[in-house]
Amino acid sequence: MFGWGSVRPETFMSEYFYIALLILVVVMMFNVMIFVHELGHFLAARWRGLQVDRFQIWFGKPIWKKTINGVQYGLGWIPAGGFVALPQMAAMESIEGDNLDGKPLPPVSPLDKIIVAFAGPLFSLLLAVVAALAVWGLGKPQDAIKSNVVGGLVAESPALGILEPGDKILEVDGEPVKWFAGRVFDDITTRIMLTEGDEVTFTIERDGEVKEVTTGFIIRDTPIYKRRALPQVGMAPSRPALVFKFSDSETPGPAELAGMKVGDEIIAVNGEEIFGPQHVSMILRENDWKEATFTVKRGEEKLDLKITPLKPLSDFYDNPLIGIVWDPASGFSTEILHPNPWEQISESLRMMAMTIKTISSPSSNVGIDQLAGPVGIGRTKYLLLQQPDGWLRVLAFFVLFNVNLAVLNMLPLPVLDGGHIVMAIYEWVRGKPLPSRFLEVIQTAFALLLMGFMLFITTKDIGDEVPDKEKKGDRKIVWPKVAQGPALPAPADSE
Secondary structure, three states, X not given: OOOOOOOOHHHOOOHHHHHHHHHHHHHHHHHHHHHHHHHHHHHHHHHOOOOOOEEEEEEOOOOEEEEEOOEEEEEOOEEEEEEEEOOOOOOOHHHHOOOOOOOOOOOOOHHHHHHHHHXXXXXXXXXXXXXXXXXXXXXXXXXXXXXOEEEEEOOOOOOEOXXXXXXXXXXXXXXXXOEOEOOOOOEHHHHHHOOEOOOEEEEEEEOOEEEEEEEOXXXXXXXXXXXXXXXXXXXXXXXXXXXXXXXXXOOOOHHHHOOOOOOOEEEEEOOEEOOOHXXXXXHHHHOOOOOEEEEEEEOOEEEEEEEOOEOOOOOOOOOOEOOEEEOOOOOOEEEEEOOOHHHHHHHHHHHHHHHHHHHHOOOEOOOHHHOOOHHHHHHHHHHHHOOOOXXXXXXXXXXXXXXXXXXXXXXXXXXXXXXXXXXXHHHHHHOOOOOHHHHHHHHHHXXXXXXXXXXXXXXXXXXXXXXXXXXXXXXXXXXXXXXXXXXXXXXXXXX
């Protein structure tokens, strides 16, 4: 599905051109964010009378450059940021190049350095506010699974036997939750991801009684070139068990043979109320593959169907199968919200604080490898653009990313704007500048560390796109030649 509403790109341009256009939009958005951030430094430096040597988007040797009024403007070949070369700030010759005219320059005050350094994050935040105003007016799609009821558990999952279908989850690790996914700070999925240590504690309501239960979780193994998987307890949310279609196979499966139709909703199996598709599989496993009675709702009608699950001739699948593909949209909702700019900025700041706290905690199961680099962020924007209301989604993401850019640059680390501010304050207190050679070594070392970190994250961005190796067995479903269950009636016009 493409992000331009119901209009398919083939109606006015080739699909390849459309994809190229999306990629161009993503690249341009990156450049706009970097340009505005560096423009803040540039304008502040001009205002405070500092010399500006270069204004460059992206790092590395320029693939394009032009000098205007003594300032060299350029585009580097390493797509990982940008800079304004200010030789009167902390020395960065090894990264930004030497002073263009080679003349000695008068020192600038610590206050001027603080103003110039702070201007970049300030402009990023202002850009986020402008985008937030647009989101306020145009709207922001929110995808959610609003149920907080357990709909089923995966076979051999850590929570099996501890949580039960129908349990209402009230808290995760003492934090109140309302939805399964979509609320970021108070949804079940996020809270499980943020759990620390080796266990997750759920506060649940079961049969009118509130109680606490504790379960472990699994983190599946991933290749070294991929990101670590996130914690999972093997739980699915409650949602209607709707038949979307029947499994692709050489012969009909048990459900189709029994007379089940697309659009049917399974509301009970063997008299037990169903809370979701995974619950159906649980009951069939517990029933030891024997014949089960499915109570199906079809429009206003309810009917019982006798179905015996069959095991396909493949070991790729773990669950008893009856040949049904469940409706992927069941239980999933999207609505257009209009949060005001303050709500958007404060939520982005809260997300940023949560991210920093999580990845810096020694007991966290989320590390720096979970962060996204330019490739990962670009891919996210590209995928958002292809979804319904894609432009609105990217605009909302634009707010979040600019707030992140502002906050990250205010961290008190050399090379970053926060580091410049800390060194300027230290110079102010000390009463004289730090040795230029010392500053250059520190700045260069941290710049190389930053580039190495970006390279590490980028390998994860790319590695995540490498398909996983198939489990042994064939994905294709092959039912036994003699299918169990009643045969389908022959069409009336058949011989």
